[in-house]
Structure formats: structure tokens, C-alpha cells
Amino acid sequence: MRRVAHGVERPGWEQTNASLGLIYNATPLPDGRTLSYWREGPFYDFDLDEILVLEEAAATLHRMCVAAGDHIVAGCPRRDPAVRREAYLSAECWPETCRMSRIGIPEYVHEQVIRTWFDGDKDAWTHADKDLFGTHAHAPQTPDYSPSVYGRFDLWYGGKGTTPKLLEFNAQTPTSLLETAVIQWTWLEQTGQTRHPERQWNAVHELLIEAWQRNMAELRAARPWLPERPTIYFAYETSETSGEDRMNVAYLMETASQAGFPTELIAMSQIGVDQVDGTIRFQRTSHEVGPAIDVIFILYPWEWLWHEEGGRPIFRNMADPGKRGTVWIEPPWKGALWSNKGLLPVLWELFHDKPEGELLLPAYFERPATMTSYAKKPIWSREGANVELVRDGVPLTANSGSYGAEGFVYQELCELPSFPAADGVCHPVLGVWMIDGEPAGMGIREGVGVEGLITRDDAHFVPHTIGSHL
């Protein structure tokens, strides 16, 4: 693993990138200047052996996360069918007894987290579990299916001879997908800075298309009344004005479209709840009853949604005993079990004394007195907000933000590798994409200087090669 500081610079690269969707390249700085998000010229180069190590690490981490999900769900009182059947009005989950409550997930959400986690499993419970009055008893249900398409591990890696370490898992709303799948691939094709047959670790585009096909086939098998090619809605938050969310969602939608499905790009605010029957609908305008949404992808964190007005009706609809509720991608378990920092102490608890534990950094909900070099991370946060790094008891750097109300985790400090560059020392974090549960490619973000040890929203995207001759 090395950083090639002076690679080929393409004339007109900014326009080329923008024409492929990277319309959010200019990152405004607090002092009024703008920063180029994309690094043109520098790139990282890896040996194939190093890529194989990263690939195997990601596959192993994924299996470990499955075990962690099982562990968290097993500790929720609502895992018990008797509790589910009877505890309608009483609270059963408390921070002391339920990990989901401990990290601030409202109890009304827990059952659908559990249900979507176990879909397709032999131990699955079905929507009929909520059929208190036996209305649907004449038609025993098969398990449902909850599609899950993508996620991104953020890894520390120092190159050959080191072991990758999990920093966090962006399992629900990872971005930089377009940069990884399209922009850096086009950069590679246009600059040709490697002659190695593997060229770049990047099978994201084709694996996404296959992921849509496989997941939608599974969903149709579970819900045969759906049309052969149901419309998949793609929703994003329109108050994000840079275009990053829009183009990441539009790219994902493009892959679903290439997989053969009708698609529709909508705003989060256009998701409506019918007050009459509880169905979830696409509301182009408010004075009509829009079409019911069978399947929707949202680039919007569950941890925001379930505290909003629409949260309860959406989860009520999801629990429909007739299995006719809207299918949400990514499913709620992605946010509740994986896409938060509460996963890190659970993984450490389960694997610290096992061989695969070498892929982890010690992490705890409460900081042990002996831990003096650590990263303090809010359980829920994005883009490095409210993260604080402490080395030998002395603050190293911190990032401001508005997260942390639900608590923090403490992860042993593992400073990102350093590569000198003209504008300061660069610190790369490797984003390994998991598509449909398989390692699929890599995108790299690098921060600059001490502040860059936390990967913030001003960190650059830097392309990579395998076996470059430069």
C-alpha cells in the first residue's frame, strides 16, 4: 500500500466527473474557500495480496456482525413470542436489559427489527404473530423477506504485514458509492496507470445489479402477489442541497433500473401515510390519493425516522398481519443492529478472545480506567461528527456536531496511517463495500493534518489501483 503523489492529471477532469454525477465536488469551507472533494493526480496503489487480505477481512467481519446481530436480538425481551403476543401496552425493554433500548431505539421499533432480521430464517416469526384475533389463521404464512443491498466497512489498514481493523460499519446509509463505482473506475480507464490484470478492486456496479435481481426475486417468492417487476421508489432528503444524496440515490436507482425494475425518484416528504387504511403512498401532490408503495429505498437514517411523526404509522404498516405492508430498503435492522457504534463493543465482547478478534479494536460502552488512548464516538453520528481522539490522556483532535445524546462508545485509539503530501500529512481510511453480503470493492477517503485523523465531510476521495507501474 503506497500513495502515489504525482499521477496523471486528466485535462477537464472536473467536467468529466460532473458529467458522470459528481456534481458535489466543490466542498465549501468555513472561511469561504472551496475544497476539491476529488483528488486528481494522487492515488493509492496496492499489491493484490493486500487486496486479498482486505477482502477476507471484510468477509470475516460480515460473519462476525451477523453473530453480533443475533446476540443483540436475543437479549431483547420482545424476542419472546409470548411477550410479543401479550405486551401491547406495557414497556418490556429497558436500558439495563435490552441493548436496543440502551442505545436509544424506541421500543415500538424492536419487533420489526427482530422480524426483519429473522426473515427467511428457520427460526423466523411472521407477521401472523401479531394476529391476535386469528383473522388470518386460515392461511398460515410463509416467512417474509426483507431485501438488503449494501453497506460499507470503514477499515484501518497499514499495508503489507499489518492486520486490518474495523473502525465502524456504515450499514444503512453509506455514501461515496458513486465515487467508488463510477468516478474512480472511469478515472482508471482514462488514465491507465496500471497494467495489472486486476487493475482496481471494484466490482460494485455489476454486483449491485445482481443484488437487485436476487433480492427482488426473493421478495417476490415471499410475496407472490407483487407484480413481476414492482416499481422501486428511491427517496432522499431534498434539504441536502449539495447534490450528494441525490446523486448517490440516483446512481443506486440506475443500477435497479439496469436490473430491470421500474423506478421512481422521490423526496422523503412525498412519502405519505393514508389516514384511512394506514397504507404508505407516494404523494406527488396532497389533494390526491397517490399510488401505494410496495418497495422503497430510503437514503435516510432510521434513527431519525423513528423519532418523527411518520415513524409509528410506518412501523404499524410494516407489521401488517396480511404481509401487505411496504417493504423498506435497507430494513430497520440495518440501522438498529449494525449501523451504529453500539455494534463495536458488542463485537469486542463476543470476539476479543477469538482469532478473528484481531480485526477489532477494543471497544466499550464505559471507558476502562486503563484506557488512556481512545476514540470517543457517539453511538449515532455521521461524517465524524462529535468524535474525539485522545492520546495518552491528552486530547489529540475533536470534531464538533450535535450528536451524542444517546451516549458514546470508547474504542482504542488506532491512528490512521500517515502519507506526506504537499498540503500536509494525509490519513486514508479504506471503505470496503459489501454488496448483498459480499466484499465488492473499495473507496478511499483521506483527511489532511491532525484534524484529518477523523474522517470528516471535508476528507478527499482518492482513487486506487492494483499493481501500478508508476
Added chain:
Amino acid sequence: MSARRRNTTRVVLGAAFLGLAAGGVAACDSSDDDHVFYCVDEFDVIVDDELCEEESVAGGAVDDDDDDGRHYFWAHSTRYKRGLKPGAKLPSGGAKFAYNDRTQRAAWGLPSSGKISNGTVKSSVVGSGDSSSHRSSGG
């Protein structure tokens, strides 16, 4: 692991995506352009919809004075929240017209008489969870 495909053969993007990249029309926020209507009295306090039900009148705007001597209007704005109940006072900033003003009703694409429904479907119930900072929902 060595048999796993490690890179793509070709990335092809469709016209719809490339059109968006070139600045094409994206999703519209429904809260930006949809007016919410309420039947209100002269003090902008929401009253029962029935008080704004027009009886048979011909022509355009007519006397908006109801039997009880009070005046009723359809108040509307994109900024009004949905689902407000009678008794609530609407915030300032909206517009209003006499409940039986057929010209105005036609201009807003509403039925020429009777109640105005805000629909049975409530939108803008999710989203903008962190709109104050316009931050990305991704990470």
C-alpha cells in the same frame, strides 16, 4: 476467494441518470408547492369545515357573512401543518378567500362548492430530520 470477481467489465449509465447529472429535474419536495387549506373565522382560528360549506349561490364572491354574523374563509398556505383541529389558530403568513368565492376556488383547482379536503393521505411526515444544517443523510 481467488475466484471472486474483483472488478467490473464496463460501467454504462442510462440517459435518466446522465440527465440528472447534467442538472435535470429531480424529485420535488411536496411541502414546497402543496397548499394546505383550513376553514377559519376572521381571526384565523380553525372552525368546523361545515361552516365553510357553500349553499346554493350563483356567480363569484358573495356575502361571506354566515347566519351567526361571523365571517368564514378558506385559509391556505404551503407552510401550514396538516391535521390541525378546530380551535387552533393558524400562524401568520398564509392567504385566504371567502369560503364561497368560486373564482378563487377555480383558480386553485378546487371543487366549485362544498368542503375542501386536504386528502386522506398525510405527507411530509418523515424527512428533514436534520434539515437545520442541510447535512447529508449518508455517511
